[in-house]
């Protein structure tokens with residue numbers, strides 16, 4: 001499976017490519033751990049913290065697509081449900097919108113996640129018998145339904161959102177002191193990543209991949225395909241709900257606008273430009289998204305009538321288009337190819353291993369099949 | 384369950400079809416088929432292309448329900464029960480075009496086939512210890528069908544023949560009482576056919592085999608009873624020797640076409 005293809009090998013001490021892999025991993029780890037010392041407040045908050053929670057939202061989609069063959073457009077709606085559920089039950093300063101039941105923040109977190117997972121299970125049950133474009137449309141419809149629901153039921157969403165949602169005390173003020181929230185998002189990201197990596201190797205996860213490849217075959221092997229997909233969807237909802245909680249803490253508020261169709265598409269874009277073949281892609285995509293979004297807004301040049309800073313969305317669109325055109329598997333795909341080139345050079349320098357090393361073409365081909373080798377379409381078994 | 388009740392009375396057929404039919408629009412792909420299979424039978428189903436053999440398999444395995452008639456499996460009416468129930472009752476099948484799980488390894492494919500007929504596989508936290516015997520059986524099954532050197536390979540990298548072997552390994556590892564193979568020899572080399580025939584002959588005696596096969600050498604060596612289909616109907620039944628000698632069969636089938644490559 002491609003998720004293990006690049007993991008450093010078990011031999012110790014590591015050499016060559018494996019050593020390089022560990023070095024890169026360690027460097028990324030150190031930078032992430034020391035980020036509050038390295039980056040200024042703006043970067044820490046608007047770029048890194050935002051990329052981390054957006055990455056969690058996107059990885060719920062990457063997981064469902066990569067391992068379950070489900071392209072869900074409901075992930076943003078689900079994190080909205082978690083956010084609104086939490087926002088309604090916890091204390092809001094000045095009672096700005098929502099039910100303001102005055103629960104403690106942690107109780108609110110639990111409530112938000114439980115509600116989102118239960119509704120996720122329901123959504124999953126509704127969509128679980130559909131495949132491909134039909135699955136996409138059902139989840140899109142659910143997403144719109146949730147958006148309009150919160151837009152119209154102002155008892156639950158306030159007028160223009162629930163503002164000043166109270167947070168656990170240790171977070172302090174995320175604007176002036178973003179570190180606690182940053183570390184919270186980092187910790188959640190690592191936990192979510194490890195959880196999903198674990199789940200896909202359990203019997204449940206392997207069966208889910210079987211269902212991705214051929215649901216009809218899995219049914220004749222004894223599996224309850226619809227139930228299995230619904231449960232996987234609920235797992236995706238659990239991950240998305242964590243992003244929902246973090247997004248409310250990050251923004252200090254939630255409104256129907258936070259879960260509109262633009263945001264739904266943003267999360268889809270993040271997952272795709274990051275690369276759907278690996279879970280890590282979600283965070284890489286989110287980081288790219290946060291960076292491109294910020295720099296396009298800041299630095300879009302004026303070119304006559306065609307382009308001006310107000311048209312930053314054009315730049316964003318063009319950059320995404322370029323990434324997807326350059327590499328069908330997004331930034332992960334580009335990374336895989338660069339990695340293949342670098343490690344080839346490394347191996348050639350090492351005498352004696354060159355003969356055993358796969359040719360560059362083979363490595364590249366492998367990277368190529370990984371790029372296009374996402375979930376095989378499930379249309380084939382709809383006889 | 385029904386399985387235990389049945390074994391006491393082995394004269395009862397484990398599979399009984401009464402007037403089973405399946406229409407696709409105006410086409411009667413299967414038409415009024417009555418069939419009785421007893422435990423331990425080795426039944427070959429022959430017939431020219433489009434005779435309705437695969438459709439009959441699909442109806443028996445629960446891919447889709449019949450449009451007419453009833454199906455009893457191990458003494459239970461399963462006419463409208465889903466495929467997964469029949470799999471859990473002890474029915475395993477292969478497909479005319481190998482249907483294997485391309486994004487997983489050989490071992491994972493066989494493992495899933497072994498796991499599927501158990502209960503509780505939606506529960507994610509099976510301990511490694513509880514899982515180990517199933518994993519061991521999956522590797523053993525891979526060895527039995529000659530894939531021991533490919534256990535770790537991705538199924539998408541397997542050749543056509545290897546996928547056929549894998550399909551049979553997946554059917555066997557579920558330890559079914561009724562095994563249905565749809566043209567297992569299609570596209571195999573001569574040597575591979577011999578191996579396949581030996582594998583089928585070596586099946587435990589109480590395993591019931593339902594075999595669609597165009598290759599007469601394979602079919603008539605393995606089978607002890609043959610059902611001949613044409614245009615969705617059963618036209619002749621008999622021992623392999625009787626079938627070889629039958630005029631209609633020759634006219635319809637043996638004389639007209641040469642299968643086996």
Ligand SMILES: Nc1ncnc2c1ncn2[C@@H]1O[C@H](COP(=O)(O)OP(=O)(O)OP(=O)(O)O)[C@@H](O)[C@H]1O
Nearest residue numbers: 383407412430431432433434435436437438439479
């Ligand atoms: N899902 C389907 N929808 C419509 N028609 C079908 C379907 N499946 C089979 N048929 C038709 O039913 C008839 C019987 O097909 P079937 O596949 O059962 O034949 P077969 O005996 O298995 O033939 P072969 O030896 O070629 O495999 C054919 O005319 C086929 O076109």
Ligand SMILES: [Mg+2]
Nearest residue numbers: 436437438479
């Ligand atoms: Mg057929």
